Amino acid sequence: MVLNWLVVSALSGSSVSTAQPPTPVHGQEGQDAPWVVTPQELVDTMLDMAAVEPNELLIDLGSGDGRVVISAAQRGLRAIGIELDGGLVALSRERAEEAGVAEQTELIQADIFEYDFSNADVITFFLLPELTIRLRPTFFNLRPGTRIVSNTWDMRGTEEDPEAPGWDPDETIVLDPCPGFCSANAWTVPAKVEGMWQLDDGSELELRQRYQMVSGELRTGGRRITLQEGRLTGTLLTFRAAGIRYRAEVDGATMTGAASQADDTDRWRATRQP
Ligand SMILES: C[S@@+](CC[C@H](N)C(=O)[O-])C[C@H]1O[C@@H](n2cnc3c(N)ncnc32)[C@H](O)[C@@H]1O
Structure with missing residues (x-):
């Protein structure tokens, strides 16, 4: 690569030290x-939507002039x-330096489809x-609880049909007045719960999952109760069955939580069945 630059520079009569990446132009x-x-x-x-905390790691995919990375670092995060x-990487490093956050940031020249985030x-x-449709399976398989936030684009649709259902955002905010691009979408990667679970009292829970939406059936005391309002927010599973509100933290093959009705609350636990 260096050799190529030397050859090009020699042929064009320019010196090696001027071999800089082109200056970025907005819209390029x-x-x-x-x-x-x-x-x-x-x-x-x-x-704000990602509820970022100091010392967390934020990665911006396609970081442009580095503004998301710099803002995250200014809130105390490590940001990549x-x-x-190459021109944008150079520009973003300069901007991070000027903002005084060079130490907390890494601006890496790489292809997002080849980088492990x-x-x-x-x-x-x-x-x-x-x-975003191409990245969706990778996003869905990230560690449960990882937050993902986009400017404007969501994760609905398929390559063949952009209108097809996909992974709905957990939250969308639209700014009014609109500063140019107005909307942001947020998702939390859900735990994987699809399958059969057995409660400690012998009841069975059959769960089906489409991204963060959960449906299924609770089989208890000879009854089959259809689940309502089933949802995952990261590792937190919530649903309603026969008027009882269930919540549980999912930790791999175990979920543990509370079942509440009026003033009564019982603990419950279930384990994944093979
Ligand atoms: C719409 S800009 C967003 C810039 C910045 N994240 C922001 O919100 O201001 C998208 C950026 O992705 C970069 N990009 C496009 N394809 C890429 C790829 N495969 N790997 C890494 N960056 C890519 C572009 O060069 C561009 O800077």
């Missing part, structure tokens, strides 16, 4: 998405930006819809 094409910035107000909203364009607590992105 990227490999998979152009460079368009998220308005600062929406960046702040996205970080993954960006393919599974250690993030929070993922942010502003990419085109077809990219």
Whole structure:
């Protein structure tokens, strides 16, 4: 690579020291998405929606001029930006330096489809819809509880049918007045609960799962009760059955929690069946 630059420089008569990546231009094409910035107000909203905490790790996929990474670092997070364009990586490093957060940030020139971001607590992105559809299976298999926030695009649709149902956001906020791009979507990666579970009292719980939405049946005392309002928020499972509200923390093959009706609350626990 260095040799190529030397050859090009020698042929063009320029010196090696001028071999800089081109200066980024807003709106320029990227490999998979152009460079368009998220308005600062929406960046702040996205970080609020992710309920970021100091010392967490945020990774921005396609980090542009580094504004999401810098804002996260200013809130005390460790923040990594993954960006393919060398000019933008250089610009974002300069901006992080100017903002005094160079130590807490890493601005890496890489392809988001080749970078392992599974250690993030929070993922942010502003990419085109077809990219988010491609990333959706990877996102769904991240550690339960990982928060994902996007500028504008959601994770509905398929490559063949952009209107097809997909992974609905847990929350959408639309800014009014709109600062240019107005909406942000947030998801929390749910635990995987699909299958048969047995409660300690011998009852059986059959769960079906579509992303964070849960349906199924509780079989207890000879009755089959259809679950209502089943939902996962990260590792927290909630549903209602025969007027009783169930909540449980899912930890691998065990879930433990409370079942409440009026003023009565009982503890319950279930284990996954093979
Ligand atoms: C719409 S901009 C978003 C920039 C920044 N995250 C923000 O919100 O202001 C998308 C960025 O993704 C970058 N990009 C596109 N395809 C990429 C890829 N495969 N890997 C890494 N970065 C990519 C583009 O160069 C561009 O800077």
